[in-house]
């Protein structure tokens with residue numbers, strides 16, 4: 001949940017660490033800090049964002065250093081709880097992402113042995129344990145310390161008297177960026193793209209020694225080779241490119257994301273995803289699991305599978321699947337995760353694998369932990385998504401689901417051909433939604449004055465209502481709820497009235513008449529109503545207070561255009577309310593805790 005960075009080379013570490021931390025803020029941003037070593041360790045940290053920290057910071061000279069941006073789990077955001085954390089003599093500094101589940105016991109024991117603690121964090125036990133075992137061999141001391149530790153970690157260890165960094169990983173992501181007589185360590189690729197695109201992904205159990213010109217990695221005491229990957233994202237991909245926020249840039253990238261994701265699979269005239277390792281295994285049912293926005297893609301996936309494959313589909317929130325639920329034989333599990341690092345989904349995937357399940361993963365981040373657990377991975381091509389609120393990764397997930405299910409479809413050739421055409425037209429249709437920003441902005445201004453909003457949809461657009469509500473609440477802090485349109489009268493009607501606007505997603509399919517009836521019922525209860533409807537609907541204009549038009553598409557693809565309109569609605573509403581759009585309070589991009 002936090003971001004960590006390390007640098008070792010021939011340049012001053014301070015500015016590299018700070019600029020890389022700025023790129024990691026989406027992982028956590030309630031406090032941050034760095035430590036730089038040159039014979040002694042100097043630490044500077046506070047409960048502020050990276051920019052004010054950098055402005056207030058004195059010059060810390062040295063060419064080896066570590067940094068951290070925090071999303072608090074143990075102890076409130078404060079200077080004392082910010083990382084790096086040090087041992088008693090300030091000779092060892094550590095940055096950590098993850099959770100040490102047995103820290104309480106370890107801390108008590110270390111205190112009884114004379115160690116002084118200055119924070120409430122779980123992390124602080126790590127430098128003290130290393131101090132306890134350090135007798136000149138830092139790597140060995142880290143290894144021994146980690147044997148005592150339970151939980152998850154990605155750590156970088158800096159010692160005053162050493163010209164190396166020690167890194168270790170278990171259940172939290174960590175990469176090494178390879179430079180020219182310099183090396184980088186980070187939680188994620190965007191942190192180091194300014195300096196290198198050559199990356200090694202560490203695996204669970206790896207402990208590495210990194211100097212400016214050497215990288216040695218061991219697992220269970222044996223040296224291991226980890227493959228070097230070339231990152232194809234450019235620095236510009238991970239920057240704002242003139243947009244005010246990453247979220248707006250990422251929303252506007254969606255026509256390209258659709259082209260890139262389909263381009264990966266859709267050069268052929270027929271849908272052609274090859275489930276090489278899973279095919280022929282006799283798939284009788286499908287279980288889709290995910291969290292948050294990816295869960296909404298999973299729910300839409302259910303409708304797609306049922307229409308195209310006509311086999312039963314179960315959709316589960318990954319964190320729920322961890323505590324209950326049997327997996328029948330013959331079930332293919334599809335795990336959907338943008339980051340590939342979400343703790344809940346990793347745990348669910350491991351559980352499925354543990355009972356002999358086959359897991360296909362749909363992931364955006366190449367080399368992420370989920371891809372190493374899955375039997376097979378299909379990558380979305382959304383590029384780096386920096387804004388905490390997921391937008392383009394969601395649309396890319398839908399594209400993979402459409403293409404995958406079309407590959408195995410049982411519908412007739414004519415229907416399939418018309419769907420293919422529909423998919424090819426999708427980037428242009430999405431562009432039309434993006435070109436309709438003025439109308440969406442007008443509705444956003446109106447919505448920004450309210451504190452409670454309902455989103456309703458039916459059928460394949462019910463999950464879109466859930467996603468519209470999630471997007472609005474997370475970035476504008478307006479309380480929003482998504483409902484199946486038919487459910488409002490079973491309780492939520494009690495809340496309707498002039499203070500509770502409703503956004504109705506109206507699609508030209510078999511749900512249309514029922515939606516019109518629902519809209520009339522809502523209007524009769526006095527709620528302001530904004531409809532999302534296709535161009536030239538005609539009827540809606542008379543019923544709704546305002547209409548955001550979206551282009552006509554095949555109903556199965558309507559979640560794409562509808563969601564993008566709702567992403568923009570959430571964005572402009574949050575902007576109108578002056579919210580920190582890319583970094584909403586209490587949230588982080590990659591949720592690596594359960």
Ligand code: F6R
Nearest residue numbers: 292293294337338339342389390
């Ligand atoms: C909401 C959002 C989150 C994520 C969720 C799962 O905008 O971004 O709800 O969708 O944390 O993350 P991934 O897809 O990385 O597993």
